[in-house]
Amino acid sequence: MDKARILIVEDDHAHGVMLEVMLSGWGYDVVRVEDGEAAVEQVRAQPFDAVLTDIRMARMDGITALHHIRAINPALPVLIMTAYSSVESAIQAVREGAYDYLQKPLDFEHLRLALARAVDHGRLKLENVRLREVVERASGEPELVGSSPAMRELFRTIDAVAPTEATVLITGESGTGKELVARAIHRASLRASGPLVTVNCAALPEQLLESELFGHEKGAFTGADRPRDGRFLKAHGGTLFLDEMGELPLAVQAKLLRAVQEGEVQRLGSDRITRVDVRILAATNRDLAAEVAAGRFREDLYYRLSVITVAVPPLRARREDIVLLAHHFLQRYAERNHRAVRAFSPRAMDALLRHDWPGNVRELQNAVERAVILCPAETIDLEDLPASVRSAVERAPQEGAGSPGSLEDAERERILEVLRETGGNKSQAARILGITRVTLRAKMRRYGIEDEDRQAKSLAGLSQ
Template sequence: MIQKPRTILIVDDDTAHRTMLKTLIREWGYDIREADDGETAIKAVKDEAFDIILMDIKMVRMSGLEALPYIKAFNPVIPVIIMTAYSSVETAVEALKSGAWDYLIKPLDFEKLKLTLKRALEHSGLIEENKRLRASLMDQFDRGRIIGQSPAIVRLTEVIAQVAPSEATVLISGESGTGKELVASAIHFNSPRKEGPLIKINCAAITDTLLESELFGHEKGAFTGADKRKEGKFVQANGGTLFLDEIGEMPLPMQAKLLRVLQEREITRVGGDSVIPVDVRMVAATNRDLATSVKNGEFREDLYYRLNVVDLNLPPLRDRRDDISLLASRFMASFAEKNKKNIKGFTPRAMDTLVRYDWPGNVRELMNMIERAVVLSRTEWLDEHDFSIRLTTEQQQYRIPTEIECPDEPLDEMEKRAIASMLERTGGNKSEASRRLGITRKTLHKKLREYGIAD
């Protein structure tokens, strides 16, 4: 079956330039349509399906920037590549903000144009493929060590499953300890690059002077102590994924160099002049609000929009309390096995304390506290006194009463008794019972069915 040529809409009010592009791009095997201003382009998009739009940013009647929101509103997935003779950061960033897939500076570098068109088609092709395969993606998706069943985690894994097969740059944001590195690993190992390397670097853990060498490598003699050539993380990650943790801590001069790599897909070692092409997918993470950092002049706006193609915001543990008991149980089992301890579970008061606590250090704090409790425990059941947690007055309200703690009973029996007791205390009011128990109403109904308590 002969594949139909991809169709590109060229939008430019400069007839000579438009004709030149049409002739050149046709030689690369594309079908071409033309428009001489933004209004004509909007009408064309409504009348015909295009694979890519190549549009000038400044035109006499309606500019590319004015037309872009209308085009994206009608077809949000179509890649729009902006051409501009104005290489200012403000113009390029405004185009990216409005939904442009990429921008090119005039006069155009034809090899770069050819590569950009190819990458845009690959990107849009993956989006269409993801639409067709979304239902089966979750069946194939490997969560790795991402644990949780709360709505927030279910939504997160669905988005990861969609974005992983693409080449899109991903920015993972969230508080410290929420699991950003785990998400980066899940993206890599569910991507076509999973057989390639996953290289990680913490930008906050390396001094400004060494960060450039760590990322790009250096030549022998480039600086004092450089006694031999060293390959940087970009070369090590070639064919795979590079994870830049704490990207918000990167100094501004390095941000400019990173932006160039994202644009050109090539690096130069410190002290060298050879240009080295790199094929790397970028995943970055931060616990900062980068949008605020941009406003404060602490982070480059153009780099922010280059990194933020897909934004994954990880919820703090206090916003996914349904997952605390599951996480705690998994950590307890793992650390008990690792430390050869015979620990059966948590008392109801212990689990009640864990669920009510706000966990400022998130999952990492929970994991560390469970490990400490397991190592120091002298009994088969972890009690609230095994955890160095102080609940606020509000968090202590409606705690599970002491008299239902029965350390000699299996955990499921104690949980059953706790639920039955709370229902009795609330006169059968399930909403009030679930609130006092620190669980959702949905979880309460699930437990009632599981334990055969009248629902």
């Protein structure tokens, strides 16, 4: 892999040179400038993997530079360096799109790890864009989002099987996106100009399902007042997608086998055989091999359907895609519902990453849509998520207390500092912090800061 290129923006010449030497020693290709204006010009002129910038500079401060850089390349990670006195500004910068902030004097090991994460994050975004372009060319469906190893393998399989005429069995748990995979295969196939017809095998009773698949003549059964073409005939020249294949009754399986194997269908109530040209895609959340062993699914039909098997991974097996999916759904539902929701708080994202997602992508999609609708601010917080998603964080012990660069730790320390300065006066502290008294009390509860008389006594003790 090529060396990652880092742009250092630091108006303290000696500190900037020291950083340049250190990052070069870590294997980075480094460009160093001494003000925000020069940084913006560099980002405009050449590609970078990350930007490391001071927040306070004489010519264009780091926050202003951040806005210009994000306008040029929104995917470029920007890390902010700040003195303790400017922590509030750094937190605001993160809310406005900075990747992370680091407090001076720098902890160099933390800097090394933060840079590595930022570079990986930026390259992951670019790779995800490329992978999504491949899938969208194949499917026209933007919902197939992911850049994890499991999803990259899925995309490669779609590209390989789509141009063939092979019957494909798509397996995976409910909510993983099996129908999206079927649509991707169809749209990248040589049959893309033909119809894609879907049948949900679990949604209809046996007689109606047989009629849906093969059609019927007038009078074939009670209520059949006119002849009707089945889904096989409607899919002629295209693709038939049989969803929930494991729910198919045995009697219908026998007739389906002939249709798949011979390309022939027979309407209910008719003696006439009709030839059809259809490619079959099937999907199931069941283990069909186990169903065959139990006598609930025909072995010959199973082997006919599973010429190629495509396994769609559950969300818990590709947790690295949760961030991408969550932001994808946030943007979609914010636009659809005319909501000004733009981001997730660290606590909310932590909850999304910790949850096991038994309902997979569909559950995540529903959780984000609900949060977008109910969120009263621009940032989705933990309280906006469903209780089932919040519970993983609420049960978990607090980790990383005091770790450098933690937004929540820095905010907690700043609140404590201001409360010390004001002798525990919340109204005065809220004005200094630039928030309402109600918000301050909520943050104190969140961070476990003692309240009222206990807080005053604690502060008095600290001052002695």
